[in-house]
Amino acid sequence: MERTKLTLLVGAWILALGLGSVWAGNPPRDGGKDSKGTVEGSKSAAKLPNPVGVLQKVAKSLAKARSYRACLDVQGGFATRADHEVTEVTVRESYEGEIHGTLMSCKQPKAFRTQKKGAAYIEGNWRDLLSDRSMTKMERLFRFPEEIFDRALRNAPKGATWLNPQPRDSGSSGASSPKEEDDEASSSVDEQPDGGPATGRTVVVKKAEKVKNLAEAAVALPRFIRIELPPEEALTALITVQNSNCFGGG
Amino acid sequence: MSSLDKSLTSAYYDIEIDHASQLPVTVKMVLLAATKGETEVDKATKKIVGGKHVAFWFNYKFSDFGKITKPDVPREAQRILARG
Structure with a gap:
């Protein structure tokens, strides 16, 4: 009796081993197609150019561009989920600027800016951009694209990766x-x-x-490069946002 | 914003590129900061994974490269821009 049990156990074990090896070699349901796709994906991932080099070229092209339009939508506040979607909005602003060389002109609010200075049309007069609260907010939130790329490039060697390489x-x-x-x-x-x-x-x-x-x-x-900023840079960006008074301080 | 935990901040850029022109199309910047005692943080990666936290999304779009005419800056505005 015991001998029969033992024979059955050994038989079942051999069968399980056999099935396991068959599945391992040939995964069920479209296994061939999937694995081919993965191999192709990894091959193409291996061929991807260095994101830092690509980013440098893009920054150079942007600096060379005589003029362009930049639009910004900002949304900020509190989030509670892992996707960081803002559920309690404290700031929602949209800005548009036309960049011509080092000069940015904005129609609404009416202003001219360089990276160092700004003039805004306030109550019928041209004044320093920072003399008005709403202009200060724009100055802090709506950064010059070249500034963004400078920061991105500074941190790219450590934190740049391609997104969705497929x-x-x-x-x-x-x-x-x-x-x-x-x-x-x-x-x-x-x-x-x-x-x-x-x-x-x-x-x-x-x-x-x-x-x-x-x-x-x-x-x-892939079309997207992600650059993770170190905590110190993130903190600097946070302080800039905080200084725009859009945290509900007033 | 006194409840901000400035020791737990993170930020990243997602830059979309047009490979043909080698120019940027969009830039998304996400800025996150923890709030004291309310934010869930992954201990291993030190990343914010939930709970109440501050989040700022900046979405830039770029267009009309080379198509913008030079603006006419009023003299008064020029004077302000020229100040050191």
Whole structure:
């Protein structure tokens, strides 16, 4: 009796081992496709350019740009959730500025600013920007884009990473269909028995694959770089915001 | 804002880039600060994960590169800008 039990136990153990190894080698439900995607993803992640270098180029291009428009929406207050969505709003402001060289002009409130000084049209007169409370708020909250990039660049070597390295939906949707077509083409060649025309067609597929890879590389470039600021920098930014009087101090 | 815990602050930028022009499209800055005794913090990463805390979201959008005409700055405003 005991011998039978033991035989059954050993049998069950062997069966479990066998199934485990089968699943490990070939994960159930679209396993092949998923793992291929992951491998492709990691390959493209490995090819990603250095975010710091990209950021430097962007900052340089921005500095070279003669003029541009910058719009800012600020929302601040208290949050209670992990996504930091503001649930108790203490400040909600929108600003728009036209930047021409080192000068920013704002229509509402009417003001001209440089990184060091500002003049605002207050009660029919041009005055120093900081002589008015609402202007001070704008000065503190609406930073010059170059200033933002300076700070970002300063902290990029330690804290810059690409966000969502997978291709974006909008960009990849156009690229995915030719990819699928190519996959189908190559598989159809593979499935064909060896013959005269097959070699010629295989070459075509290889060329198509090269083109596909180049297109994928361009599409796969993520668009977002995240730069984590060290706590000291975060504190400096917080104090600037606090000095704008938008914390409900008055 | 006396309840602010300035020893627990964090901030990050998310910068969106147009790779073709190598210019920024958007910049999001999120600034967080704990409030004393009310904020949940991950002890390992020292990051704010919940509870009551201060959050500021700055969303910048950039556009019209090279399309802005030079503004005409009034003389009085020029004088203020020129002051050291």
